[in-house]
Amino acid sequence: MVWVAFALMTGAVVLAVLWPLGRARAVKTRDPDVAFYRSQVEEIGRDASIGLLTPTDAEAAKAEAARRLMLVSGDAKATGVQSHVAVRIAAVLSLIAIPAVALTVYIRVGSPEFADQPLTKRVAERAPPLNVEDALARIESHLAANPDDGRGWEVVAPVYMRMGKFEQGAHAFAEANRVLGATPQRLNAQAEALVYAANDTVTPQARSLFEEVLTTRQDDPTARFYLALAREQAGDRQGAIDDFTRLAADSPPDAPWQEPVRRRIVALGGTPPAVKEAPAGVPTGEAAEALRAMPSGDQQAAIRGMVDGLAARLAQDGRDPEGWLRLVRAYSVLKEPELARTAVQNARKALAEDQAATRRVDDLARELGLEG
Amino acid sequence: MIVEIGHYALVLALALALVQGVLPLAGALRGDAALMAISRPAAVTQFVLIGLSFLALTYAHVVSDFSLVNVFENSHSAKPLIYKISGVWGNHEGSMLLWVLILALFGALVAVFSRSMPDDLRAIVLSVQSWIAAAFLLFVLFTSNPFARLAMPPMEGRDLNPLLQDPGLAIHPPLLYVGYVGFSITFSFAAAALISGRIDAAWARYVRPWTLVSWIFLTLGIAMGSYWAYYTLGWGGFWFWDPVENASLMPWLAGTALLHSAAVMEKRDALKIWTIFLAILAFSLSLLGTFLVRSGVLTSVHAFATDPQRGIFILAILITFIGGSLALFAFRASSLKPGGIFAPVSREGALVLNNLLLTTSCATVFVGTLYPLALEAMTGEKISVGAPFFNLTFGPLFVPIVLAMPIGQMLAWKRGDLLGAAQRVVLAVLIGAVGALALYALQGGPVVAPVLCGLALYLIIGSFVEIAGRIAGRRVPISVMAARALGLPRSAWGTAFAHAGIGLTLFGLAATSWGVERILIAHVGDDIRIGPYEVRVERVEPRMGSNYREWVAHTRVRSGGVDVATIDPSRRSFSTREMVRTEAGIVTLGFGQIYMNIADQRDDGSLxxxxxxxxxxxxxxxxxxxxxxxxxxxxxxxxxRIGVAKRAGARAQVARNVQPAE
Structure with a gap:
């Protein structure tokens, strides 16, 4: 196909050369130079009449121009003598030279095997996925067509979670639960995704899911932890301390959640239960008392841990107005005005597209006296 | 397929250029009309082919076909459409394609619009133009091919340098190239004159419109480039005596001299050697500029030495064409018939002085541009020759040019009256002097500013004195004056306006000494005094562009408590190249400008x-x-005007019939 186009183009170009060769007649109009010198003599007259040339100079100039005119008319060449041999040689030459040169050069530099590859076309027909996004896009379109593919939902859900797309993750877990039937693991995962999506707030929907987990598996630590957290967020401080304390006491001492649970208790101003296998020589009561003796530092540290986590998450994905507001408020509570101001500025930048959110950040900054 | 068709069209253009370089020339030398007749359709076809190629490349940029190395390296799918198009010539390969396109355009224009020219002259002109085209097509195809492909095309391009993502790029290079490359056609005319022996007044007339077109575009291109630098680079400078700028200034100086010299040759058949020489010089300097900008020699002599392919190719083109034309020149010099005779003090004499001064100033720019390169190549030492050198050498050469310009306009052809001419510019001198004093009183400042401004005023007024003298007179009714004004040749008006334009530019340059600069830290709401104005940043806010984010400082300009304008300087971040670019806020008030730039906002909200x-x-x-x-x-x-000879002849006939009463 490409070669057909090339052949046509070559033909047209050769024709553009051969056509005048064949058509030219040996007609010779008068030499345009003669007309030029005639008009020049007129011009000298005009220049003289407006004083650009003195009359004597004008006469001299006219004489010069006339002399040149005669020279030109004299040596008018006898153009137009056509030699048919020369024309034929020229015709053959261009007939051969143009395709020969074009082909030789094009074969060296050209890429006739390449088709055009506009980006839109390539995106549409891209065959093997090259990365997670591509794979995800393909699975998504597959799931859109086959929403009852529970395995598909189960596979895609963790991918969403890793990419930070928590809402889609929650949705995918929910679909998997719908198709494959609910399991405590999936229910936990779905609820956890909802919590992440709400920026660590245990929403009522998430809470009911955790409660559902507890109906089949009464001592599920994940569900218990989040339900305790829900209490804390609802303002039931003592209830939360009790729940956390019970969770810590019920769990083996080397459970990975011991540490965060205990931090929560301290943060809430409670006393964590004694570690069952306390190191020898250290009376448990004393340890508890020591902790209580310096609670403010630890408490601060725990809060700092949370705030830092929030800040890190927002630095990665800043499209979360609530998160920013919480962060700014937290810094201001921690008496860190510098950090608070930086947070305000980062929030403005990150939320640049969202005017309403920027305004809320500005309002808060003004309210907390962080402006200027 | 479109891309490869464009690629093949370019190759075909090369083949055609080779044929066109030989056959019409042979025809002209043998007096064979059939061979000469090839030149016109071939020149048009060549333009069509290169045009096709250019369109194909543009198409590839517009649809983001990253299988082309050129598109991958210089484009991005998120770029706005206008920058996808202007990005075609915003890179080396594409700009060279634009170069040959304009080369072919001039060939085609000559083919279409020069019916009044002798056939043999036109045939040779187009043949020479084809040699140049063939040389540059070889250069494009073998060292800078914009159609080179990638076997594994990436999904996204590297984007265009943010500095170039500006309407300036859409306009500046095409204008500049039309001017730059336009001098190729005057070069071809000069070579054709030398080959055919038609070195006469008629030749000068045929070449003059092409010189003028190139000169107009080069003037606009340089001005546009300087304004672009002014508003993009962010510190308000508009001319840096940078080699890239000098590369366009040198052909402009030579071209300006050529324009004047060709006028003398046309009218008086004199200054032939000058004219031919300047035609060769102007294009040689264009080639030199292309070499400087395109070989990479400016970035570093050593970078050039490690990858010299492109540079050496252009250098070879440069040497072939300059050497060849100078050899022809030497060969023909003995046969140049002396033309019209003139006295030293005459319009011709004044224009010789003009040629001398312009070529000398061109030479100083040449030295200032090339000396650092030569030094670096020889000794490895890096020096930079900047404004102080050029102000001291170029400045003193330009002052006499300005002084002589109005006087030259007053002088008659052949033999002029210097005293008379001097008397007639007295008014202009007076106005200049009074203006200088008034400005000194008003603005103060370094003495050089009012002096140069006075000089500029003198030039502006002086440019029109000659015309005024021809039109106005005591007790001449307005209607007669108007009729006279219309009756004057347009070229006389052209001269006056062009000279006055130099005066305006000079005035603007001189006035820079009165400029005020402030670098400061300010808060939103602070009042800042700058010159006769106050400026206040009202608010700072973010904004999203298609491929950048920016922080905009909405700023109000006030004068005596009255709002006069608002400006929005901003700071743009382009994520693909991780570059930040400032966007100056500029407002023109009178002929002056407020120019404002912001940097990052500090933590305390100050700017x-x-x-x-x-x-x-x-x-x-x-x-x-x-x-x-x-x-x-x-x-x-x-x-x-086009087809001038025949119509002018007819009109002359009429005029002759009307005049016998005289």
Missing amino acids: DIRLYWKPYVALIWLGALVMAFGGLLSLSDRRL
């Missing part, structure tokens, strides 16, 4: 601000526009 008040600065570019307008007027002179 680093650069603020300038530049009185009369707009005149610099306005002057260039007036110069180009003068060129256009001159181009519209009836002598130069």
